[in-house]
Amino acid sequence: MKITAISTALVAMLAVGAPLAASAATAHNVVLVPGAFTDKSSWDQVAHLLRAKGFKVTEVDIPLTSLDADVAETRKVLEAQKGETVLVGHSWGGVVIGEAGDSPKVKSLVYVAAFAPDKGETLQALTSNGPPTEGLKAIHPNDKGFLSIDSAAYAHVFVGDVPEAEGEALAAKQKPISGAAFGAPATVAAWHLKPTYYAISANDLMVPLQAEAFFAKRMNATTVTLQSSHASPVSHPDEVAALIEQAAKGQ
Numbered sequence: 001m002k003i004t005a006i007s008t009a010l011v012a013m014l015a016v017g018a019p020l021a022a023s024a025a026t027a028h029n030v031v032l033v034p035g036a037f038t039d040k041s042s043w044d045q046v047a048h049l050l051r052a053k054g055f056k057v058t059e060v061d062i063p064l065t066s067l068d069a070d071v072a073e074t075r076k077v078l079e080a081q082k083g084e085t086v087l088v089g090h091s092w093g094g095v096v097i098g099e100a101g102d103s104p105k106v107k108s109l110v111y112v113a114a115f116a117p118d119k120g121e122t123l124q125a126l127t128s129n130g131p132p133t134e135g136l137k138a139i140h141p142n143d144k145g146f147l148s149i150d151s152a153a154y155a156h157v158f159v160g161d162v163p164e165a166e167g168e169a170l171a172a173k174q175k176p177i178s179g180a181a182f183g184a185p186a187t188v189a190a191w192h193l194k195p196t197y198y199a200i201s202a203n204d205l206m207v208p209l210q211a212e213a214f215f216a217k218r219m220n221a222t223t224v225t226l227q228s229s230h231a232s233p234v235s236h237p238d239e240v241a242a243l244i245e246q247a248a249k250g251q
Contacts, residue, residue: 027084027107027248030057031077035091035114036064036177037139037149037158038170038231042090045237050244056081064177067095067184074100081105086248089114090233091207092177094215095123101190108247109194112240113201113230116215117186133157135206135230146176157205159231170234196221197247199232199240206230222246 030050032043040059047057060077062070074096078085084107089097094114101109115123135157138150149158154174155167198216202209202225216223224243228236 025250027086028055029081029083029085029105030055030244030248031074031081031085031087032057032059032233033062033070033074033087033089033093033096034060035089035093036147037091037154037174039173039175041173042170042231043233046233046241046244049237049241053245055245055248062093062096064092064175064181066178067099067181070096070181071099075103078103078105086110086244088112088244091115091230092181095186098186098190099188101194102188106190106194108197108250109191110197110199110244110247111191111215111219111221112199112243113204113207113212113228113232114198114215115207115211116191116198116219117189118218119187119189119192120185122185123182133205133208135204141179142176145179147179148174148176157230159229159234160205161203161229161235162231166234170231191219191221195247195250197243198223199243200225201228201230201232202226203228204230 034040034042040061043059047059050057058077060074062073085105086108087097087101087106088110090112091114094111094116097109138153138157139147141147151171154171155164159167159170196219198221200212226232226236226239233240
């Protein structure tokens, strides 16, 4: 799949507090799914904040080889949870939690600057005439069909609101994603079934702001808007953790 096709498809989306008190109404498990072009360590700061409040947190190491493989790995983690769970996805991770989120263990879904296709939709199918974002222009394929962000552009387009050294450290952990994954249709769209929360990144250079707002509105999600880059779990962990805690409490 050529990067021009991927870009067109993605742009088309424009169409620490006290420990958590025990409560039967609160989900105490949180499962965090990363996006493309990063790894599970992108969730480390959020995970630390949630663990300090008494949550059991698991960061999923998705392979990014296909949608099916990412969903399978996430379902494996969900099966290991004991009790109600908040399932959270960043960016591409939103597609993954939409498929895995029908698990009876999932209390609610939290999307963080994330894609949220409906049943039958692919990222290519959500079309519009919008120009590619600065971040999408920096994505390039290798000879095996996997996509990565240009290392020289990564810190700026992916997480431009942290110190440069921190952005470069995140770039060094970049994991490519199979270009073919973007053509896989959603079959579940669990946001139809579960309470949904969405954190919009107002300064996102990867996913268009209008696309994030569209997803949040379509899902009727409880929504917050962060003055953040695409990688809000890295640059705004406190706000992201607070939204997850809100979802856990069902507020």
